[in-house]
Amino acid sequence: MKRILIKNAMIINEGRTFPGSVLIEGDKIATVSEGSSVPSLEAEVIDASGKWLLPGCIDDQVHFREPGLTHKADIASESRAAVAGGVTSFMDMPNTKPQTTTLEALDWKFARAAETSRANYSFFFGGTNDNLEAIGRLDRSRVPGLKLFLGSSTGNMLIDNKETLERIFSESGMLIAVHAEKEDIIQRNKAHYVQLYGDDLDISFHSKIRSEEACYACSAEAVALAMKTGARLHILHLSTAKETTLLDGDLPLAEKQITGEVCVHHLWFSDDDYARFGNRIKWNPSIKTAADREALREAVNNNKIDIVATDHAPHLPAEKEGSCLKAASGGPLVQHSLVAMLRMAEQGIFTYEKVVEKMAHRPADLFHIDRRGYIRPGYFADLVLIDPTARWTVSKDNILSKCGWSPFEGYTFHHAVWKTFVNGELAYSDGEVQDNVRGRELRFIV
Numbered sequence: 380m381k382r383i384l385i386k387n388a389m390i391i392n393e394g395r396t397f398p399g400s401v402l403i404e405g406d407k408i409a410t411v412s413e414g415s416s417v418p419s420l421e422a423e424v425i426d427a428s429g430k431w432l433l434p435g436c437i438d439d440q441v442h443f444r445e446p447g448l449t450h451k452a453d454i455a456s457e458s459r460a461a462v463a464g465g466v467t468s469f470m471d472m473p474n475t476k477p478q479t480t481t482l483e484a485l486d487w488k489f490a491r492a493a494e495t496s497r498a499n500y501s502f503f504f505g506g507t508n509d510n511l512e513a514i515g516r517l518d519r520s521r522v523p524g525l526k527l528f529l530g531s532s533t534g535n536m537l538i539d540n541k542e543t544l545e546r547i548f549s550e551s552g553m554l555i556a557v558h559a560e561k562e563d564i565i566q567r568n569k570a571h572y573v574q575l576y577g578d579d580l581d582i583s584f585h586s587k588i589r590s591e592e593a594c595y596a597c598s599a600e601a602v603a604l605a606m607k608t609g610a611r612l613h614i615l616h617l618s619t620a621k622e623t624t625l626l627d628g629d630l631p632l633a634e635k636q637i638t639g640e641v642c643v644h645h646l647w648f649s650d651d652d653y654a655r656f657g658n659r660i661k662w663n664p665s666i667k668t669a670a671d672r673e674a675l676r677e678a679v680n681n682n683k684i685d686i687v688a689t690d691h692a693p694h695l696p697a698e699k700e701g702s703c704l705k706a707a708s709g710g711p712l713v714q715h716s717l718v719a720m721l722r723m724a725e726q727g728i729f730t731y732e733k734v735v736e737k738m739a740h741r742p743a744d745l746f747h748i749d750r751r752g753y754i755r756p757g758y759f760a761d762l763v764l765i766d767p768t769a770r771w772t773v774s775k776d777n778i779l780s781k782c783g784w785s786p787f788e789g790y791t792f793h794h795a796v797w798k799t800f801v802n803g804e805l806a807y808s809d810g811e812v813q814d815n816v817r818g819r820e821l822r823f824i825v
């Protein structure tokens with residue numbers, strides 16, 4: 380069995396930062412040693428002096444666009460970007476073409492990812508107004524949960540039949556991840572601004588249309604429905620201070636019925652940035668105020684929010700053009716999420732341990748992922764080595780996402796991913812994706 384010894388690293392794991400070494404045997408972590416002692420075994424040695432060793436990130440919300448939207452992205456291209464960014468596992472969303480709302484569509488994605496994904500993978504199953512029967516036949520050890528669009532976004536998957544919604548909440552017995560923006564409020568706001576100013580509205584109207592009220596009302600309704608039915612609810616991409624009041628930071632994760640995710644863009648940008656970035660920072664839900672961003676950061680720190688993810692949602696530059704009513708919502712992030720969070724940690728917004736907790740440990744715990752998300756003996760060797768002294772600037776020639784742009788273009792990060800291991804295999808090293816490596820399907824303990 381192949382052995383790799385990563386020695387002299389600064390290990391950041393389970394709330395601690397300490398010097399040590401990790402021995403990989405095959406696809407698993409064999410030993411984690413603290414200090415300078417290393418196991419005396421024959422192994423390929425990687426001297427990680429001056430580098431940090433983290434568990435690979437697990438991103439619970441990406442849109443890799445395959446099948447059907449592969450002019451924007453595909454599983455191969457975006458999983459390459461993922462491993463370059465230190466993301467070793469991803470959970471992809473169902474708004475592809477066809478949508479992942481049938482067992483056949485789901486099986487197709489698993490088969491495709493087995494062929495082409497460089498990172499470990501799983502796929503949310505989309506709940507619709509009429510697929511309860513298929514939901515009942517899902518293998519729960521293979522899917523992280525159901526994704527419901529309670530507000531419309533890319534892909535037209537709005538679920539608006541109240542009765543079905545209540546049945547999915549009460550009968551599915553699965554984790555329900557929601558996109559929560561209230562459609563009638565969005566439509567009312569849109570009509571209001573179009574009537575006042577016409578339909579050539581610029582990006583500054585986006586957060587007025589997809590407003591705080593639209594987010595809070597929908598999230599609050601989803602929480603109420605979860606309480607009524609006993610459903611396990613996970614609210615995706617929280618974007619407002621007010622929604623964080625719906626969450627409990629004191630309960631241990633295992634006891635939470637309601638959990639929340641925030642995405643890197645909502646932690647990094649605020650509506651002050653619309654003038655400079657335009658549609659490049661147009662997302663659903665919209666980027667809100669600096670005060671909202673502050674509250675979201677606080678909610679990460681006080682554990683009201685459990686997971687930091689990306690909502691990686693590539694569109695071509697041409698699709699991002701036009702008025703705020705026309706331009707596509709979403710952007711690529713998976714290559715830069717970890718370094719962006721490390722930069723915020725360097726600025727004192729989070730601790731480094733908190734970044735690892737929210738991007739690796741908690742996603743693993745929340746979804747009950749089998750043996751990933753931690754640097755522990757017996758766990759899969761999904762690992763990231765970080766160069767904490769690097770200075771590198773995002774530019775077209777180092778962006779790996781197929782869409783070829785990034786909201787971070789021109790930004791100089793202070794950390795670089797040096798090497799990424801997926802199941803003990805070197806998937807990325809020194810700027811190069813190792814294209815022979817394939818990830819595996821995530822398994823969920825049920």
Ligand code: DOR
Pocket residue numbers: 442474532533534558661662663664690692693708709710
């Ligand atoms: O901005 C977004 N883009 N938000 C979503 O929820 C969907 C995503 C996409 O698929 O483009």
